[in-house]
Amino acid sequence: MSKIGEVVQRARAAFNLGKTRPLQFRIQQLEALRRMIKEHEKDIAGALTADLHRNEWNAYYEEVVYVLEEIEHVIKKLPEWAADEPVEKTPQTQQDECYIHSEPLGVVLIIGTWNYPFTVTVQPMVGAIAAGNAVVVKPSELSENMANLLATVIPQYLDRDLYPVINGGISETTEVLKERFDHILYTGNTAVGKIIMMAAAKHLTPITLELGGKNPCYVDKDCDLDVACRRIAWGKFMNSGQTCVAPDYILCDPSIQNQIVEKLKKSLKEFYGEDAKKSRDYGRIINSRHFQRVMGLMEGQKVAYGGTGDAATRYIAPTILTDVDPQSQVMQEEIFGPVMPIVCVRSLEEAIQFINQREKPLALYVFSLNDKVIKKMISETSSGGVTANDVVVHNSVHSLPYGGVGNSGMGSYHGKKSFETFSHRRSCLVRPLLNDESLKARYPPSLAKMTRH
Amino acid sequence: MGKAPLGPSVQSDQPAGDAVRMDPFADTLRRLREAFSAGRTRPAEFRAAQLRGLGRFLQEHKQLLQEALAQDLHKSAFESEVSEISITQSEINLALRNLRAWMKDEKVPKNLATQLDSAFIRKEPFGLVLVIAPWNYPVNLTLVPLVGALAAGNCVVLKPSEFSRSTEKVLAEVLPRYVDQSCFAVVPGGPQETGQLLEHKFDYIFFTGSPRVGRIVMSAAAKHLTPVTLELGGKNPCYVDDDCDPQTVANRLAWFRYFNTGQTCVAPDYVLCSPDTQERLLPALQSAITRFYGEDPRSSPNLGRIISDKHFQRLRGLLGCGRVAIGGQSDESERYIAPTVLVDVEETEPVMQEEIFGPILPIVNVRSLDEAIDFINRREKPLALYAFSNNKQVVKRVLAQTSSGSFCGNDGFMHLTLDSLPFGGVGASGMGSYHGKFSFDTFSHHRACLLRCPGMEKIYSIRYPPYSPRKLRVLLMAMEARGCSCTLL
Numbered sequence: 001m002s003k004i005g006e007v008v009q010r011a012r013a014a015f016n017l018g019k020t021r022p023l024q025f026r027i028q029q030l031e032a033l034r035r036m037i038k039e040h041e042k043d044i045a046g047a048l049t050a051d052l053h054r055n056e057w058n059a060y061y062e063e064v065v066y067v068l069e070e071i072e073h074v075i076k077k078l079p080e081w082a083a084d085e086p087v088e089k090t091p092q093t094q095q096d097e098c099y100i101h102s103e104p105l106g107v108v109l110i111i112g113t114w115n116y117p118f119t120v121t122v123q124p125m126v127g128a129i130a131a132g133n134a135v136v137v138k139p140s141e142l143s144e145n146m147a148n149l150l151a152t153v154i155p156q157y158l159d160r161d162l163y164p165v166i167n168g169g170i171s172e173t174t175e176v177l178k179e180r181f182d183h184i185l186y187t188g189n190t191a192v193g194k195i196i197m198m199a200a201a202k203h204l205t206p207i208t209l210e211l212g213g214k215n216p217c218y219v220d221k222d223c224d225l226d227v228a229c230r231r232i233a234w235g236k237f238m239n240s241g242q243t244c245v246a247p248d249y250i251l252c253d254p255s256i257q258n259q260i261v262e263k264l265k266k267s268l269k270e271f272y273g274e275d276a277k278k279s280r281d282y283g284r285i286i287n288s289r290h291f292q293r294v295m296g297l298m299e300g301q302k303v304a305y306g307g308t309g310d311a312a313t314r315y316i317a318p319t320i321l322t323d324v325d326p327q328s329q330v331m332q333e334e335i336f337g338p339v340m341p342i343v344c345v346r347s348l349e350e351a352i353q354f355i356n357q358r359e360k361p362l363a364l365y366v367f368s369l370n371d372k373v374i375k376k377m378i379s380e381t382s383s384g385g386v387t388a389n390d391v392v393v394h395n396s397v398h399s400l401p402y403g404g405v406g407n408s409g410m411g412s413y414h415g416k417k418s419f420e421t422f423s424h425r426r427s428c429l430v431r432p433l434l435n436d437e438s439l440k441a442r443y444p445p446s447l448a449k450m451t452r453h
Numbered sequence: 454m455g456k457a458p459l460g461p462s463v464q465s466d467q468p469a470g471d472a473v474r475m476d477p478f479a480d481t482l483r484r485l486r487e488a489f490s491a492g493r494t495r496p497a498e499f500r501a502a503q504l505r506g507l508g509r510f511l512q513e514h515k516q517l518l519q520e521a522l523a524q525d526l527h528k529s530a531f532e533s534e535v536s537e538i539s540i541t542q543s544e545i546n547l548a549l550r551n552l553r554a555w556m557k558d559e560k561v562p563k564n565l566a567t568q569l570d571s572a573f574i575r576k577e578p579f580g581l582v583l584v585i586a587p588w589n590y591p592v593n594l595t596l597v598p599l600v601g602a603l604a605a606g607n608c609v610v611l612k613p614s615e616f617s618r619s620t621e622k623v624l625a626e627v628l629p630r631y632v633d634q635s636c637f638a639v640v641p642g643g644p645q646e647t648g649q650l651l652e653h654k655f656d657y658i659f660f661t662g663s664p665r666v667g668r669i670v671m672s673a674a675a676k677h678l679t680p681v682t683l684e685l686g687g688k689n690p691c692y693v694d695d696d697c698d699p700q701t702v703a704n705r706l707a708w709f710r711y712f713n714t715g716q717t718c719v720a721p722d723y724v725l726c727s728p729d730t731q732e733r734l735l736p737a738l739q740s741a742i743t744r745f746y747g748e749d750p751r752s753s754p755n756l757g758r759i760i761s762d763k764h765f766q767r768l769r770g771l772l773g774c775g776r777v778a779i780g781g782q783s784d785e786s787e788r789y790i791a792p793t794v795l796v797d798v799e800e801t802e803p804v805m806q807e808e809i810f811g812p813i814l815p816i817v818n819v820r821s822l823d824e825a826i827d828f829i830n831r832r833e834k835p836l837a838l839y840a841f842s843n844n845k846q847v848v849k850r851v852l853a854q855t856s857s858g859s860f861c862g863n864d865g866f867m868h869l870t871l872d873s874l875p876f877g878g879v880g881a882s883g884m885g886s887y888h889g890k891f892s893f894d895t896f897s898h899h900r901a902c903l904l905r906c907p908g909m910e911k912i913y914s915i916r917y918p919p920y921s922p923r924k925l926r927v928l929l930m931a932m933e934a935r936g937c938s939c940t941l942l
Contacts, residue, residue, distance in 0.1 A: 390913075
């Protein structure tokens with residue numbers, strides 16, 4: 001058996017021993033995870049700096065704090081979530097116990113990605129551990145420093161058999177996917193999402209796929225452009241645009257395009273100064289391949305701001321493109337970089353049609369002071385999630401499920417939804433073994449009916 | 454309109470003019486997609502009208518359906534009523550009563566940072582849904598998923614099983630008159646047609662059938678990233694404790710095993726008990742069988758028949774396993790198999806290797822509850838699991854130390870009669886669930902929505918760069934003071 005196979009088998013054997021069943025054990029592991037994060041905050045920030053040019057502020061604020069909150073929330077709620085849930089009974093089952101019993105699935109595989117390499121790898125772990133599973137973690141090799149850090153510190157705090165970290169590239173991932181899991185959660189791109197689902201199909205493994213897409217951002221004429229543009233600039237350019245829920249492109253009326261450009265520029269200068277390259281708060285592209293890819297998307301476009309890059313440091317200036325042609329390359333793929341195309345549309349209807357001609361995105365944004373506009377935009381489109389009058393933040397509300405639809409994914413997690421995703425909800429009916437008089441009517445050759453209500 | 458039954462697949466040397474026949478479904482699917490994009494299925498009134506249409510179909514053609522079920526499975530009027538028509542009607546009524554409530558945005562608790570905002574989950578239809586149904590409960594397992602898919606506002610392609618031929622005919626020819634055909638189509642046919650359908654993109658696929666075909670469906674779905682619910686099967690164990698009244702247990706066991714001639718995905722598949730209990734169970738089972746089906750079960754109107762020659766041959770082969778303690782007779786001309794109990798069965802024999810799906814109940818001996826639980830846990834997670842005991846602790850222990858789609862203590866699949874319980878499998882027995890509101894939720898995309906007020910900008914400004922150690926300290930102090938969540942976005 002391969003080394004990876006052994007690791008997975010060990011996790012399964014540990015799960016089968018029943019170690020993870022008691023809530024107390026799960027809570028202890030989550031508390032250990034919390035300690036790990038607090039004691040290694042500097043290391044986490046260091047890894048993020050090395051991988052993505054992040055700093056201790058956004059390391060904490062855009063990654064660590066999400067996970068700490070999730071842990072807090074889950075520890076508090078776990079007894080409630082794990083309890084048997086009684087359900088409404090029928091007249092025939094009044095004397096019985098009828099409830100839904102939550103159970104762990106078994107061994108869960110979490111495949112992380114590189115853009116928020118801490119959060120997207122560790123946050124799903126929280127739910128999987130809480131639900132009582134063993135968890136095999138495969139961080140992304142592209143965020144190398146974080147992958148190494150996780151492989152080092154997780155075993156120092158969590159049960160080593162139950163929660164192994166497996167590092168490596170495509171061949172290791174392929175190897176892992178040959179093993180049988182009871183749930184796979186994958187964060188990444190659509191193409192690999194299909195491969196994961198195909199691999200999962202062989203074992204009938206349920207999956208959660210957190211993929212991506214081009215998240216549209218419609219800016220209505222009737223809106224506070226200062227506020228809108230500041231929020232949009234914040235969400236778009238954080239992590240140098242490498243955020244799956246970042247607004248990918250703007251749709252607006254041509255009459256406000258220039259204002260939008262000016263106000264975006266203003267916010268960008270407030271955030272990152274005149275030369276973002278000198279800002280400690282501005283990120284870098286993960287690797288040369290993506291750097292080349294994003295730079296290529298600007299070719300032939302009207303650059304209203306930015307448009308430059310430095311291959312040596314993988315820096316790309318915050319860039320705004322105007323009057324973008326929907327057929328051009330920058331409108332064909334998820335940008336995942338600090339380039340904001342503006343596409344002009346003449347009406348809300350045209351914007352809605354534009355959005356609906358394309359794959360369902362992970363997120364959709366609409367800025368307007370007019371409730372009717374917001375309502376119409378939401379009801380006539382589909383997406384994983386929506387925020388109106390802001391960007392990104394629906395992601396941070398525990399009680400909202402986080403996931404995609406169509407090409408942007410399937411399934412969801414965060415908060416209670418994580419617990420449900422990583423549990424089996426088993427329907428239970430327990431009757432007393434009384435004698436049969438009361439049930440006689442259902443047996444043949446009687447013709448009496450077994451009615452439902 | 455409905456689709457006419459399709460002929461054999463087009464040969465590769467057919468002339469180019471047969472392009473339309475080569476993809477016989479393109480037009481239908483395009484029509485349904487266009488209707489969906491135009492928003493036809495969104496309004497509650499439209500969905501309710503479809504559900505009412507379904508209800509009328511059941512009422513007006515009850516006899517036709519009963520005859521079809523009798524032809525396909527020799528199903529008695531009682532079984533047709535109880536397990537097919539009544540159940541489906543209940544689901545329709547439940548959906549009609551609750552449709553608007555289910556469709557409503559579901560408000561969610563907010564954290565401190567979003568107190569002034571509106572946060573809710575919007576239930577949206579996926580779009581074009583494919584429902585692939587099996588032959589054993591061809592009305593129930595075709596129409597109950599349809600109820601959920603229509604209630605959730607989807608356009609639906611229904612692929613009934615070709616094995617339950619008479620029922621398929623009624624569904625293909627009569628049902629479409631009752632549901633708006635711009636949003637609904639029935640596609641009859643066999644594995645070829647199913648294969649062709651699966652090459653197309655659907656927004657959701659709901660499949661009931663075997664794990665083997667479940668894998669094929671999920672692989673096909675993967676090409677389009679289509680989410681799926683798979684209602685599969687397995688060998689549903691039934692543990693019978695020494696501490697029980699054998700006749701009560703035998704009555705329940707027999708009824709749920711031989712219902713629909715054993716062709717039920719949640720039927721008790723095999724019994725685990727001690728040799729002592731086996732000795733007490735056997736005469737009790739014989740007594741129950743005689744009481745239900747008479748001295749000559751073959752002439753009982755309450756016992757059905759096997760669906761096809763292929764399954765009949767398969768089941769007849771299983772009669773050779775272990776030793777026949779009760780029954781064992783069969784007649785090929787009628788596809789009749791007597792209610793049978795097998796004993797002295799080895800784990801390695803075919804009857805213990807595959808889902809039986811017939812009126813054969815093997816008894817496997819175990820020496821203790823621990824051994825029974827180990828036996829169960831060595832195998833794939835089943836769709837259902839049963840435990841009989843006067844001692845509730847025993848029942849609870851079986852529940853706690855195993856896993857299965859669902860569980861019933863001291864009875865057979867009664868839990869199916871509660872629409873407040875989700876019905877589905879786990880592991881090899883399936884993924885996802887449905888019935889009642891769970892159907893509506895299964896066929897809906899749950900879209901997370903946050904509507905922020907455009908004001909309050911001063912408060913949010915703390916999140917913007919440029920960052921400083923001071924800003925971080927201020928934020929951390931604020932969070933500490935509140936002692937609570939503050940992804941202060």
